[in-house]
Amino acid sequence: MSGLMLANVAEPAFARHETFHPRFGWLRKAVSQAGDGTVFADAEATVKLGVGKNMVNAIRYWGLAYKVLEQRPNPANSRLALVMPSAFGEALLGDDGWDPYLEDPASLWLLHWKLLESRCTAPTWWVAFNDFTALQFTEAQLTSHIMQLTAAAGWPTVVEASVKKDVDCMIRTYTVRHHGRQAIDDVLDCPFRELGLMESAIGDEGRAWRFVVGDKLTLPDDLVAYAALEFAKGSSEDARSISIARLAHDPGSPGSAFRLTETGLFDALGRFSETHPDLTVAEPAGLRQLLFEKDPGAISANILKAYYTASATEEVKSA
Numbered sequence: 001m002s003g004l005m006l007a008n009v010a011e012p013a014f015a016r017h018e019t020f021h022p023r024f025g026w027l028r029k030a031v032s033q034a035g036d037g038t039v040f041a042d043a044e045a046t047v048k049l050g051v052g053k054n055m056v057n058a059i060r061y062w063g064l065a066y067k068v069l070e071q072r073p074n075p076a077n078s079r080l081a082l083v084m085p086s087a088f089g090e091a092l093l094g095d096d097g098w099d100p101y102l103e104d105p106a107s108l109w110l111l112h113w114k115l116l117e118s119r120c121t122a123p124t125w126w127v128a129f130n131d132f133t134a135l136q137f138t139e140a141q142l143t144s145h146i147m148q149l150t151a152a153a154g155w156p157t158v159v160e161a162s163v164k165k166d167v168d169c170m171i172r173t174y175t176v177r178h179h180g181r182q183a184i185d186d187v188l189d190c191p192f193r194e195l196g197l198m199e200s201a202i203g204d205e206g207r208a209w210r211f212v213v214g215d216k217l218t219l220p221d222d223l224v225a226y227a228a229l230e231f232a233k234g235s236s237e238d239a240r241s242i243s244i245a246r247l248a249h250d251p252g253s254p255g256s257a258f259r260l261t262e263t264g265l266f267d268a269l270g271r272f273s274e275t276h277p278d279l280t281v282a283e284p285a286g287l288r289q290l291l292f293e294k295d296p297g298a299i300s301a302n303i304l305k306a307y308y309t310a311s312a313t314e315e316v317k318s319a
Contacts, residue, residue: 004153005251006131010123012155015162020058021173021190022066027111028100030063030085031093037072037082065121067114068093088114098308105218106307108191109258113227116257118234123150124166125173129259130251136201136210139167171209174198194218197259213259221272222307225279227254228269228290229300237295244269244281244288262288276303 033039033048040060042048049056060083063069068089071081085094092107093100099107120126127146134141143163150158171177173190175198195218201210231253232242247269248255248262255265266281266288273279273290278299280291292299 006123006127006149007153007155009118009252010120010126012150012153012158013121013123014158015165015169016057016061016121017166017169018054018058018061019165019169020055021169022062022192024102024189024191026059026062027066027068027089028093028102030059031068031089031097032095034063034069034083034085037074037084040083041080061121063089065115066111067117068111098312102191104311105194106220106223106311108195109216109219109223110226110304112192112195112197113223113230113254113257116252117230118252122166124163125170128167128170130253130256135213136208138206138208139164139171143167171198175200175209211259214261215264215268216258216260219258219268220307221268222303224254224258224260224265224268225272225276226300226303226307227257228265229292229296229303232290232292233295233297233300237297239296240293241289241291244290247290 029049039045039048040056045056046053049059051059060069064071064083067086069083070086070089071083074080074082090097092098092110093102102108102111115122116126116129124146127149128142131149132142132145143160146163146167147158147160150163173192174195175193177200196212196216199210199212201208228242228247231247231250232239234252235242235246244262244266247253248260248265250256254260255262260268269279269290270281273281278293282289282291
């Protein structure tokens with residue numbers, strides 16, 4: 001991938017998480033406390049959020065990165081933007097949201113997708129999932145790759161120490177360290193570890209990490225279809241088809257984000273399309289394709305609403 005693509009999809013933002021990976025409850029807290037847009041600049045923010053000052057900054061960062069928060073112009077102070085719940089944040093994590101406490105694993109997959117979605121303010125995460133081709137790697141190898149790509153993107157000089165902090169934080173987001181110094185935030189769980197996207201390994205150079213490629217037990221076909229249509233929308237809103245190969249392998253694709261194989265993606269979309277007439281999975285002349293009759297963005301929005309509506313209905317029935 002060229003540095004130009006990275007510059008088009010991501011912001012040059014590094015180590016803004018204060019070394020804290022996202023914790024259980026943080027994104028919900030970000031949405032519930034950010035109503036008037038001023039909480040993160042409030043002198044009482046540590047009291048309102050119930051965390052230390054550095055964690056206030058981390059919650060703000062992660063809320064914006066996962067796109068459950070957004071910045072808006074502040075009529076009272078043009079130099080200090082308001083940080084408020086986004087429409088997506090309210091829909092998912094609001095008091096009447098689809099899944100305020102992230103009890104459904106599908107919500108974690110959705111947030112993981114949103115984190116990588118353009119414009120991404122976690123470029124280390126974006127590069128790791130969308131451009132870094134090694135399945136097994138060391139932190140030094142990933143750091144070096146990111147440094148090369150940021151230089152090619154024409155970004156202002158990126159400090160390598162900041163990228164190293166990002167790589168460390170990304171690893172702790174998806175897996176647990178079993179060696180070295182363990183700070184308190186290393187011990188506390190991160191919800192995204194449940195996704196099973198990464199695991200520790202032993203390589204030729206010692207401690208290494210490995211992406212887990214293949215079907216994911218907690219990833220619903222609905223979310224795969226949603227992500228596929230969102231990717232298709234970003235590629236061309238007028239198109240009414242996209243190849244499964246692109247959905248599996250292109251930077252920014254669901255195959256890259258969810259670490260799915262082309263066959264696994266094809267099978268998931270095929271199962272979903274059996275009960276959703278707006279979508280068709282076909283294989284004309286051996287070319288696997290996803291076909292859709294309407295605007296892919298409209299279909300994806302309906303898929304998401306329908307999924308959570310059905311989930312809520314099932315909860316009521318089982319109560």
